[in-house]
Amino acid sequence: MRITVLAGGIGGARFLQGVRAHARTQPDGDVTAVVNVADDTRMHGLRISPDLDSVMYTLGGAHDAERGWGQAGETWTVSGELKAYGAEPTWFGLGDKDIATHLVRTTMLDAGYPLSQVTEALCARWNPGVRLIPATDDRLETHVVVDLPGEGRRAIHFQEWWVRYRGNVPTSRFVFVGADTAKPAPGVLEAIAAADVILIAPSNPVVSIAPILAVPGLRDALVAASAPIVGVSGIIGGSPVRGMADKCLATIGVECTAAGVGGLYGARSDGGLLDGWLVDTTDDGLTVPGVRVASAPLWMTDEDATAAIVAAALALAG
Amino acid sequence: MRITVLAGGIGGARFLQGVRAHARTQPDGDVTAVVNVADDTRMHGLRISPDLDSVMYTLGGAHDAERGWGQAGETWTVSGELKAYGAEPTWFGLGDKDIATHLVRTTMLDAGYPLSQVTEALCARWNPGVRLIPATDDRLETHVVVDLPGEGRRAIHFQEWWVRYRGNVPTSRFVFVGADTAKPAPGVLEAIAAADVILIAPSNPVVSIAPILAVPGLRDALVAASAPIVGVSGIIGGSPVRGMADKCLATIGVECTAAGVGGLYGARSDGGLLDGWLVDTTDDGLTVPGVRVASAPLWMTDEDATAAIVAAALALAG
Numbered sequence: 001m002r003i004t005v006l007a008g009g010i011g012g013a014r015f016l017q018g019v020r021a022h023a024r025t026q027p028d029g030d031v032t033a034v035v036n037v038a039d040d041t042r043m044h045g046l047r048i049s050p051d052l053d054s055v056m057y058t059l060g061g062a063h064d065a066e067r068g069w070g071q072a073g074e075t076w077t078v079s080g081e082l083k084a085y086g087a088e089p090t091w092f093g094l095g096d097k098d099i100a101t102h103l104v105r106t107t108m109l110d111a112g113y114p115l116s117q118v119t120e121a122l123c124a125r126w127n128p129g130v131r132l133i134p135a136t137d138d139r140l141e142t143h144v145v146v147d148l149p150g151e152g153r154r155a156i157h158f159q160e161w162w163v164r165y166r167g168n169v170p171t172s173r174f175v176f177v178g179a180d181t182a183k184p185a186p187g188v189l190e191a192i193a194a195a196d197v198i199l200i201a202p203s204n205p206v207v208s209i210a211p212i213l214a215v216p217g218l219r220d221a222l223v224a225a226s227a228p229i230v231g232v233s234g235i236i237g238g239s240p241v242r243g244m245a246d247k248c249l250a251t252i253g254v255e256c257t258a259a260g261v262g263g264l265y266g267a268r269s270d271g272g273l274l275d276g277w278l279v280d281t282t283d284d285g286l287t288v289p290g291v292r293v294a295s296a297p298l299w300m301t302d303e304d305a306t307a308a309i310v311a312a313a314l315a316l317a318g
Numbered sequence: 319m320r321i322t323v324l325a326g327g328i329g330g331a332r333f334l335q336g337v338r339a340h341a342r343t344q345p346d347g348d349v350t351a352v353v354n355v356a357d358d359t360r361m362h363g364l365r366i367s368p369d370l371d372s373v374m375y376t377l378g379g380a381h382d383a384e385r386g387w388g389q390a391g392e393t394w395t396v397s398g399e400l401k402a403y404g405a406e407p408t409w410f411g412l413g414d415k416d417i418a419t420h421l422v423r424t425t426m427l428d429a430g431y432p433l434s435q436v437t438e439a440l441c442a443r444w445n446p447g448v449r450l451i452p453a454t455d456d457r458l459e460t461h462v463v464v465d466l467p468g469e470g471r472r473a474i475h476f477q478e479w480w481v482r483y484r485g486n487v488p489t490s491r492f493v494f495v496g497a498d499t500a501k502p503a504p505g506v507l508e509a510i511a512a513a514d515v516i517l518i519a520p521s522n523p524v525v526s527i528a529p530i531l532a533v534p535g536l537r538d539a540l541v542a543a544s545a546p547i548v549g550v551s552g553i554i555g556g557s558p559v560r561g562m563a564d565k566c567l568a569t570i571g572v573e574c575t576a577a578g579v580g581g582l583y584g585a586r587s588d589g590g591l592l593d594g595w596l597v598d599t600t601d602d603g604l605t606v607p608g609v610r611v612a613s614a615p616l617w618m619t620d621e622d623a624t625a626a627i628v629a630a631a632l633a634l635a636g
Contacts, residue, residue: 045425
């Protein structure tokens, strides 16, 4: 059973815990995660890959479960000193443990290794039990067109929009910079073609899943895949499970409901992605034209609950 | 009273505390330190400047007086994580606080600022009370030709020789890589020309002072300076006050004595540098041909003792 998952950061990481748990109950269960990189940027010269790290730390058992991001037992000495120097940006805190990851990544990237190989090298320490592949090794960054008070319309990096402004700024659109020339990282197309089932994690559809799909060739590979594709809704009863999918969906004019996001992904029979769409029991009864919809409790409260979600998604895949 | 000091790291930093203390007792006391950069390198992609940082932290009151290097209250989270990743080099520990300094420096250097401007920017936080100028903005690195067991003869960076091997490896010579094309940093030649007195700190003559002198034009500027030049011996009774000057001097075939180092710098009247040479009272009575020699207690036990050393050096300058 080869499962390929498209995933963003924190929600994707938690979902992958369930996928891994389920796969371990299967003969030859094998999981590959194609992870969003469009949140990536450089901070203080360090290349950060928030989604890859969230997945890696979580599956490596090192994540801070309470805070939801970063590593457990994290400290903030370096960030405090950077602030004392007045080094910009001051609105983004880098944890000390996290900085070591970024130093290894940055050093390897600057030495010419592609992000996919860097990720493999980092994972040698964390043993995530899931193969992690960045959607692309190329630069692909979500920028956000906003109207800043007194500054007018400009494009800022997604991290600035998310972390600095918490999305509370008039927002026109999201632009995936580099999406015109990016190529799928080695292994991505193979993992899609070879999959027995493809899952779309309950990650943010607009800024986590969409930039994966924006890599040229990737959406075509999904459409052409022999495996069924099942998505899991990250919207329950009209609200995102976590994060700011509501603000993101509003920006692109899509209703913040499980039906809205299901429609955004679209039916495979109609040029979209989905064979199946798994929604929460709260949203039982909704329909997405051309898509098999099923419901199950979608709160990922623990690994067992999440594995049950995965089992329901796989059942929906047939 | 404009005092220009040639200085290395830890010993130079401590000496400069005394120079600053003395200068504050003088009308218009003004101190410029020309600091060695040949220990600089990149570690984990971060540009480190050990001597500039030692001076900056010490004069900024942030140094760890007990350990002798780095900042007080330093922590080592990042280094521990780098080791967990197996990231090389594992023999060099970067403190968390220190890493913030390196991140600011590296980011500014990579953005195109010269080291002298970076140093000025970093000093805006620390207020050292002394103008710190790197000897050069250009790459100038001490490499050491050694015979490593099983590896034969090769050149390693000074930091590897000093920190990893503690100098305990057959050593042929020191090479100042980049010394053929380096230029004095902006302000260096002016500080030498405008000085009322020039002091050579009791730093390592072979690997701290010599690479400063190796910058083309710098030695000529000293020879041409109108100010007297007085050196302070870092060797007391045949042993270095701290560090490994003994191993360094042995490598270049100079006796590890105050007389030996005085002779290495040489008399200004004879094409060398020194008008005066201040030695410890233990070494009272030694002579250096063509150089006025005086003695005083040279143990820099505290700032007052060090200021007294400086006063003695200035008295010797005339």
